[in-house]
Amino acid sequence: MGAGHAHPLHLDRDSLVHRLAAEVKIVAMLLFTIVVVVTPRTEFRAFAGYAALIVAVMVLARVPAGWLAKRATIELPFVLLAVALPFAGHGERVDWLGMSLSVDGLHGAWNIFAKGTLGVLASLLLAATTTMRDLILGLDRLHCPAVFTQIATFMLRYLDVLADDARRMRIARLARGYDPRFLWQVKAFAVGVGSLFLRAYERGERVYLAMVSRGYTGRLPRADAGPAPAAQWIAAATLPAASAGIALATVLT
């Protein structure tokens, strides 16, 4: 789609994966994540296979590994939690570098780390190859409740407007000699948030009036694009199908 849909998670490229319809990618990503999550944590070979699949999609989508890695740091807080598990866990223990670690805790940490990373990478690949607008349209075509897609549509439109409002208010505060140090900042900041809320509320009111004036009756018109072609569904199905194959193969052998 056109320029200006930029969000920091989207990578504007042209690739096989970028050209797939959004709903196809959403379903593929979801199924892949489910397969990853239900895989028993000790099937290490399966996780290696999933990682290989992710790398394959990454190459197909022409997403640089470094770009992906940088954005994957969002999972760090969760991984930090996992680091504590081997120390805190109960049961059988092993000694490693002079530390006594719980086997159960190690497995638990690995479980969080492996499944979390794979899930985050899959979601990042989806975001990198799909604009926000297409994601919402995809959810809509998957019959996601209209309340959610409408809210997301408004958010997409008005987040920037609100951010601009907030920026202007901040500059106006600074212009009147406001000294933004942490403790002094709190009160004016809180008042600013309050007035931003009021502004957003009033704008909501005006937007609604403008919508009603154009015949709005509670339902946004659906974008009329046809359903995604079967070939796209089949192409995208290779990811969850391959991951399910890996899961079965490792569990059965």
Added chain:
Amino acid sequence: MTASLQVAGLHFAYPDGSVALRGVDLTVAAGERVALLGPNGAGKTTLVLHLNGILGGGAGTIDVAGLRVDPTDRRGLAEIRRRVGIVFQDPDDQLFMPTVAEDVAFGPANLGVRGAELQARVDEALAAVGMAAHRDQVPHHLSFGQRRRVAVATVLAMHPEILVLDEPSSNLDPASRRELAEILESLPVTVLMVTHDLPYALQLCPRSVILDGGRIAADAPTGQLLADDDLLRAHRLELPFGFSPAAARAGVEP
């Protein structure tokens, strides 16, 4: 021929008891461009919101091209809202969809227009305001003047009987202001323009009415009305410094 807009004896008080309209009578013929002038708090916005049935319930009647506005009749209101196209003052309130084309399609889609005809409506409306090249852009990334033009297009796509503009020239730089004037002049549609911008009224609207204290206080050719200093002063209207309606008219019509 039926008038585009006929308002008769319109009264309205807000629920808190403040009276906004005290008997407004106004007739706008088809194809006419009329400026609605008046100080802040004169009831201009209240009147505008009556024209498509968003506000109502007081005494008096409104007919849009022969169709009575009745806020209790949902089916009739849909047609009224097609006929009365309101362009609100802040284009960010009007443009809420993620892309320009989707926003312009919103009104006609609510009227049941679909498919190729919907696309044709969007193209036609965007072309009319000179914004066809920006159809897939995000409204937020357009300049203010461009957003206002798109806001006009969102309403034009509904093929309105009367275009109602709330402060169309506010916050525009002089070039955008002139471009919008050229677009408005080129549109074959009845226009009711709410404005504080008296030179703009003189440029675009042969006729002006002054709304003050919830009543129409004056109704005359714009040039004549702006030349009456006492009248303007009585209704808190002021010409910009150095502006002379007579000289401006001479410039417009040599």
